[in-house]
Amino acid sequence: MPTLKDLAKKASVSVTTASYAVNGSSLITKETREKVLKAAKEIGYRPNGMAKNLKKQKTETIGLFLSGFTGPFFTSMMEGIHEVVMSRGYEMVVCASVDRHRLLIEKNVDGAIILNYHMDDELLTELASEKLPMVVLDRELDHQHICNITLPNQAGTKAVVDYLNSKNHTHLGFMAGSEESYDGEMRLKGFLDRARELDIPFNRDHLIRADFTEKSGYDAMHTYLNKNEIYPTAFLCANDEMAMGAINAIKDHGLKVPEDIAVTGFDNLSISKYFNPPLTTVHVPKKQWGIHAAETLFDMLGKKENIQTSDLGVELIPRDSV
C-alpha cells in the first residue's frame, strides 16, 4: 500500500505538497497538483482513512445503531437518514449489535442515531458528548448532548381505541411486543389509558405478548385462541407484522377477520394495504422520522442553539380488517 510518503517521492515533492495536492488545496500551483495526481494514479495511491481520522479528529461519518436488521420497518427510516447525511457530505454506516458496538464506543463516528433497546441508558449518557452528539429514537434521556425524537405512540393507540369504539367494539384485546421496547410499551400504555378513560373494561387475560415478528404474532394468537373460547371482538396489535401473523392465525382457526375478530396494526408498512384483508393501522411517517432525526443530529454537530424537535403526527388508516 503506497503512502503519502511514497507518493511524495514518486512525484519529487514534499509530503506536505503531496497532501495539498490530493486534497485540492489552493496553496500549490496547478502544475504541481497535476504532477502529483498523475503520480498518484500511477502508483495507485489511496489516502488512508484511519490516519486521516486520527489526525483530523473526526470521521465525517454518522452511525445508525440498530438492534438488528430484521423486519421491513427500518428501511424507509434509513432512507430518510441517508438522504440527509449524504446531502451534508457525510457518510453513513448502519450497525446492528447487542449491547455495544465498537464503532460507537471507540468514537469512530462523529454522531450517532440510536434505535437499539439493547443499549442501556448508562452507556449512552456516558458516551454522549460535544464530540459525539446523539439522537435517540427509542427512549427519553435527559442529557445535554442527546436529543430524543420519539414516535406518537400513545396518541396512535388512543386513536385506534377511539376508532374501534366508534365502531361499537367494546371488548378489546391487545397484542404487545417485547417489554423491553419503549415504543411497544408506549403503545400499550396509550391503549390502557384510553380504555380506562372511555370506561372500556379490559381484562389482562386478553393481553398477549409476542416479539414484533409476524411469526411470533401467529404463534401467540394461535395459543391464545386454543386457550380461550371467549374472545374480544377486536384486537389491537402493537405493530403491523404481528397483526398479519395474528390474522393468519385467526383465519387458520376457522374464524373470519373482521367479522369474528377485527384486527388493527401499527406502522402502516407499505405491504399492509395489500394484505388480505387490508390492514387498519396507524401510519408512522418512517422516512420523515429518519429525516428529522438526521437533521437534528446535524444541528447538534453545528452547535446550533435552540434545537427544535417538532413532533410527528398521527394518522389512522381505516381499512378492511375492522
Added chain:
Amino acid sequence: MPTLKDLAKKASVSVTTASYAVNGSSLITKETREKVLKAAKEIGYRPNGMAKNLKKQKTETIGLFLSGFTGPFFTSMMEGIHEVVMSRGYEMVVCASVDRHRLLIEKNVDGAIILNYHMDDELLTELASEKLPMVVLDRELDHQHICNITLPNQAGTKAVVDYLNSKNHTHLGFMAGSEESYDGEMRLKGFLDRARELDIPFNRDHLIRADFTEKSGYDAMHTYLNKNEIYPTAFLCANDEMAMGAINAIKDHGLKVPEDIAVTGFDNLSISKYFNPPLTTVHVPKKQWGIHAAETLFDMLGKKENIQTSDLGVELIPRDSV
C-alpha cells in the same frame, strides 16, 4: 477526551503499562491492572478507535456495501452476514452509496461484501487486495482477491418457464428490472434462453421494464395494459415486489389473477405467501446467501487456500397466482 497518557498519569504508570492493562495483557500484575482499570473508570477513559486502527493496521470490521436500503430483500441476507461476522469477533457496518463510499476506498474495513451495481468493476478490482479481500454478489469478476457468489438466477427463471409450460401457458410476458442489475439480467436471460429451447415464441413487445419496486411494477403494468389489448396468459416478474405491483395493476384493470393473467415473482419474500393471491415464486435462500458470503470472506482473510464457493439451490414455490 482523556487519552492513554492521561490515564497513565492518573494511575502513575507508564503509557505502555496502561495500554497493557486496558488490553488485558498478562505481562503485568493483577494489582497494577486493577489500579489502572479503576483510574480508567474514574476519568472515563475510552480507547480511541482511530489511533488503534492506524497502529494495528486493521479495523476488525467488515463492510457490506449496498446500492440502497430500499426494499425488504436485503434484511435476511444481512442477518446471515451479521451472524457470521459476530461469531468471528468482528464488527459489521452496512453502507449505502452511489458509486463509492469513503469507508471502502479509504480502507476503513478489513474486508468487503459488495451488492451495489453502482460501483463499477474497475474500482473494485483496483481496490481489492490481500489487505482488502472482497466478495461480490452482483457480478462476476476475475481477480485474485475477489470471490463471486451469485444467485442461481438463470436456473430460477428456467424453472418458472418449465412450470408455466407444464400448466399450458405458452404466451408469456416478462417484467424485467433495471438493465444495470446483474441478477435481473441473468433472470431475463434464463427466461429467454429457456423459452427458445422450448420453442415458446416470445415477442419483445411483452418485455416490460420497471425498477424492482412495487410501485414501478404497478406503473409499468398499468401502462402496458392500457397500450396492449392482447396480452400473454402469464407474466414472469424479475422479483416479488414488482410482481405484487403488477398484480395490483392487473386487478385494478378489472382482470383476474390467475384466471386472466398468471403472475410469478422471484425471491420468495416472507410476505409473498400472504399476498392476495399468494405468489408463485422462486425461493432465494437469502440468509444462507449472506452466511456463505461472509464465511467465504473470512476464509480469504484467513488466507485459506482452495476456497470453496458452493452454489445455492433453486426451488420453485407454486402458489395461487398461477
Added chain:
DNA sequence: ATATGTAATTGAAACGTTTCAATTATAAGT
C-alpha cells in the same frame, strides 16, 4: 554477598496523515 533468571515495567519509535511555522522562489514596485 553475588550471580542468574524471570517477572514487571518503561522509553521510544512507528502507523499515515494534516497543518503550523519556516523557508525559498517569484513577481512587483521603487
Added chain:
DNA sequence: ACTTATAATTGAAACGTTTCAATTACATAT
C-alpha cells in the same frame, strides 16, 4: 539593483495508540 510583498514549497510536530527492545525489580540458587 534592492527592497517588499506574495506565492509556492517544505520540515517537523502532532493525533493516540501498540509493541519492540531496554531497563529495573525481585526472587532463587550458589
